[in-house]
Amino acid sequence: MKKLNEAIKQQTIILEILASGNMLTTAKSKCIKESVQRLLDILTDEISDKRTPLASQTQLFSEVAASSSGSRHLKVANTGIAAKSPSPAVIIYPCKDSGISSSEATQATLQAAINPTKIGAKVIGLKKVSNNGLVIFTNSIIDCELIAKCNEINLAKLNVVFPKKRWPKIIVKYVPRDVPDDRIMKILIEDFGTDVSNNIKFSHLAGSREGPTCHRVYSTSPALRKKLVNQGRCFIDWNSCRIDDYISVLKCSRCCNFGHSIKYCKEEKPNCSHCASSGHLVSNCPSTSNPPKCFNCTITNKPSNHMTRINQCPELKNQLTIMINKTDYGY
Ligand SMILES: [Zn+2]
Ligand SMILES: [Zn+2]
Ligand SMILES: [Zn+2]
Structure with missing residues (x-):
């Protein structure tokens, strides 16, 4: 900030000298333009300095302190991110001798084996995960335990695992x-x-x-x-x-998605971090003169009038919140 103040003082003196006299010559206009540009450059530097940690996706x-309500709720003070506890969940994996080779088959086997309503458990959602697994999100840890207790799941050659943070x-x-x-x-x-x-x-x-x-x-x-x-x-x-x-948060520089790096990118086409279109990278973007549009906020229906990589990106904040929730801070 000191650097910025000094630069403003210096550039103001230059502008005052240039403005004195009656004629605004071409040379004077050029100097004024350069002077203003210099201020803009310094200001941009100051802003990007503050952005550095998130510009590199970190x-x-x-x-990261426990909020006054304590327990598993975390408040991340200097980002404004108030992280809530994630939904309680259990993961279902097929046993080795089950012959099951996809998450879809795990889901079909599970749904044939148990009915959540009949065992008194409330299921919020399902998500496929690696190793033919299926995550069951529930309303409470009690619901998770009701599912884990079901003998029918073991009889169907499935295992219940509580996710580790x-x-x-x-x-x-x-x-x-x-x-x-x-x-x-x-x-x-x-x-x-x-x-x-x-x-x-x-x-x-x-x-x-x-x-x-x-x-x-x-x-x-x-x-x-x-x-x-x-x-x-x-x-x-x-x-x-x-x-x-x-x-x-890992972010792919090819497809702009979170959770993997370019080395493990499986997307068919690249996505543009400037205009959010599919099929080209930002280096070949035909729309760089148009205002930026964030790829991740576009697909998640959030305000998207910003570059894909800035730290104010709502979807990036959302991903950081998810990461905090997956981490065991011991609270
Ligand atoms: Zn990718
Ligand atoms: Zn583009
Ligand atoms: Zn965004």
Whole structure:
């Protein structure tokens, strides 16, 4: 902001000098235009600086705190995302000797075996998942237990599994790039105790790919995440490295969908992140002079008059909320 204020002062002086005198020459107009452009560039820089975390499809949450109502409700303070508990669910998988080879067959077998109304369970919806599985979303954990207790499901060679939430991720920022992982582990164990070794797992590097430092992302147990984020820093050699929550949503740069990267894209055609049309990438978009239209908000019927990759995107916020709900913060 300081940079911006100084630039405004400087550019205002230039404009005042140019405006003095009677004639507005071509040279003067050019200077005024350049001066205004410079202000716009600085302003754009300032804004994009603030957008950096989400522009790369990652979001840092310095506070993922339990709301006053406690329990499993989370409030993500600096994003305005109030994450609710997800619908309780159970997953049905076929046994190995069942001969079932699709989620559709699992669903047909399940529906022939039980009737939710007859066992007193309220089912909200079904969703196919990998390994021929089927998720049953219900109204309450009691409904899930009623389904899990049904012997008919086992007799139909199906298994009931309660979904596990994933470990939260944390990011350690500006770690010297040449420090090996086992040394960082030793430093963390000295700072945070011996339970570090079994409760943390390196995930990936983030931030710039070059330069003397990098950001390191780890999965941790909920208890260790709390310790690390509360302390907020670890000290590696001459560096004080900030520790923060890390929440990211994978987004495919080819089809714009969430949940996979370009390497695993199975969509037939690419989708454009500028005009939301199918069949071309943004690099070949014929409509770049038109206002942008967000691909993900268009298909989910949300306000879509923005670029597909901006951090104010309602559907991106929705996906981040889903990710938070799938994560075990220990609340
Ligand atoms: Zn894709
Ligand atoms: Zn396009
Ligand atoms: Zn959007």
